[in-house]
Amino acid sequence: MATKKTDQNTEEIIMDAAKEIFQQKGMDGTRMQEIADKAGINKAMLHYYYRSKDLLFEAVFNKAFALLAPRISKILNDETLTIEEKIRDFTYNYTSFISKHPYIPDFVFHEMSRNPGFLDKIRKAKGFPSLEIFNRQVAEEVEKGVLKPIDGDQLFINLLSLNLFPFIASPLIKGILRADDKDFKQLIELRKTAAADFIISAIKK
Amino acid sequence: MATKKTDQNTEEIIMDAAKEIFQQKGMDGTRMQEIADKAGINKAMLHYYYRSKDLLFEAVFNKAFALLAPRISKILNDETLTIEEKIRDFTYNYTSFISKHPYIPDFVFHEMSRNPGFLDKIRKAKGFPSLEIFNRQVAEEVEKGVLKPIDGDQLFINLLSLNLFPFIASPLIKGILRADDKDFKQLIELRKTAAADFIISAIKK
DNA sequence: GTCTATATTAAGATAGAC
DNA sequence: GTCTATCTTAATATAGAC
Numbered sequence: 240m241a242t243k244k245t246d247q248n249t250e251e252i253i254m255d256a257a258k259e260i261f262q263q264k265g266m267d268g269t270r271m272q273e274i275a276d277k278a279g280i281n282k283a284m285l286h287y288y289y290r291s292k293d294l295l296f297e298a299v300f301n302k303a304f305a306l307l308a309p310r311i312s313k314i315l316n317d318e319t320l321t322i323e324e325k326i327r328d329f330t331y332n333y334t335s336f337i338s339k340h341p342y343i344p345d346f347v348f349h350e351m352s353r354n355p356g357f358l359d360k361i362r363k364a365k366g367f368p369s370l371e372i373f374n375r376q377v378a379e380e381v382e383k384g385v386l387k388p389i390d391g392d393q394l395f396i397n398l399l400s401l402n403l404f405p406f407i408a409s410p411l412i413k414g415i416l417r418a419d420d421k422d423f424k425q426l427i428e429l430r431k432t433a434a435a436d437f438i439i440s441a442i443k444k
Numbered sequence: 445m446a447t448k449k450t451d452q453n454t455e456e457i458i459m460d461a462a463k464e465i466f467q468q469k470g471m472d473g474t475r476m477q478e479i480a481d482k483a484g485i486n487k488a489m490l491h492y493y494y495r496s497k498d499l500l501f502e503a504v505f506n507k508a509f510a511l512l513a514p515r516i517s518k519i520l521n522d523e524t525l526t527i528e529e530k531i532r533d534f535t536y537n538y539t540s541f542i543s544k545h546p547y548i549p550d551f552v553f554h555e556m557s558r559n560p561g562f563l564d565k566i567r568k569a570k571g572f573p574s575l576e577i578f579n580r581q582v583a584e585e586v587e588k589g590v591l592k593p594i595d596g597d598q599l600f601i602n603l604l605s606l607n608l609f610p611f612i613a614s615p616l617i618k619g620i621l622r623a624d625d626k627d628f629k630q631l632i633e634l635r636k637t638a639a640a641d642f643i644i645s646a647i648k649k
Numbered sequence: 650g651t652c653t654a655t656a657t658t659a660a661g662a663t664a665g666a667c
Numbered sequence: 668g669t670c671t672a673t674c675t676t677a678a679t680a681t682a683g684a685c
Binding site: 369414 | 516552560598608609612647
Binding site for chain 3: 454486488
């Protein structure tokens with residue numbers, strides 16, 4: 240299964256292989272041997288570059304988290320878009336992005352639950368995005384009569400739920416809807432706008 | 445950590461211990477020794493009663509799945525409640541139930557993704573609940589003008605998303621909302637009605 | 650049915666040659 | 668930097684005494 244590319248250095252080759260295995264199988268389900276096989280090298284090299292499984296995992300996790308976080312921060316901290324615009328933008332772009340990395344949500348949430356230490360590390364490293372601006376904006380639009388009364392925290396949770404859950408629960412959803420991979424892909428395609436429409440319809444006056 | 449109760453037989457004691465460990469740590473993260481310790485017996489007994497880790501896990505997984513499935517089937521197959529009533533009932537009861545078993549959603553979805561074989565086993569054993577009745581009912585209420593136009597499949601996914609995702613993502617949500625366990629509990633309490641209100645508001649004409 | 654002791658295999662990690 | 672060979676530990680599983 241060697242996917243070695245000559246224009247990549249070994250460290251990057253290892254990282255790419257590790258990402259794929261870790262994200263699909265999680266920390267506990269991953270074997271260093273499998274990463275080595277996928278990278279087309281041997282186990283000793285993994286330790287040469289990343290010292291231990293824990294450290295390699297941490298590097299992979301941080302990269303995955305770093306892909307999710309800025310996209311969330313962006314809609315939370317932006318001061319120019321309306322809530323409706325944020326919801327439509329976020330839904331479309333996040334769904335497009337996660338479609339290309341469908342294992343990431345389960346990976347990140349599962350590992351965060353498994354190891355509460357990650358939370359503190361992230362908090363200390365760069366902190367979590369704050370809901371302050373988003374909440375203020377929601378309150379203002381409610382005040383103005385643009386939106387029905389709703390709590391910003393709850394709206395934010397709903398937004399994440401509707402965008403991320405379908406990927407986490409894809410096997411169950413496929414089972415209940417009798418959908419194959421192609422059907423599921425189409426369903427997700429629809430959600431890029433349908434999920435946003437649903438939210439807007441719930442909150443717009 | 446022995447939790448042995450004299451009114452339980454060994455098989456049940458093992459099952460209870462196994463449930464707790466497997467649901468928190470997953471198949472790969474669980475050690476038979478840890479289950480034995482929690483049950484207050486030794487490892488050999490696990491094999492005496494359940495033969496192997498795989499079989500013990502399967503028993504635990506099936507029990508967890510059997511807790512989720514009937515509650516979903518019920519709202520899907522019921523012919524007496526309106527869609528609005530179903531949404532309110534389901535949201536309230538499902539959230540109450542999952543609050544008592546907060547590890548189950550991540551456990552079930554993670555393991556289903558990890559091992560696609562489970563899907564086929566479940567399908568063969570008793571099949572998945574069908575969306576037929578639910579979809580027909582949604583279409584009828586849309587037709588009558590009770591509901592805004594919406595696809596039953598998408599509505600069902602939204603319903604599951606809003607109810608299950610907060611539990612799966614609880615560490616992230618706590619981080620972003622700066623919420624401790626008590627805050628989070630209260631947030632979930634609110635969602636028992638707020639999530640249903642949100643959905644109703646999105647679809648009701 | 651329950652225990653202790655042990656077999657067997659697998660996994661992470663390292664030593665040392667090239 | 669990269670490889671092969673090996674160390675060490677830990678995990679599942681079983682044998683056999685009581």
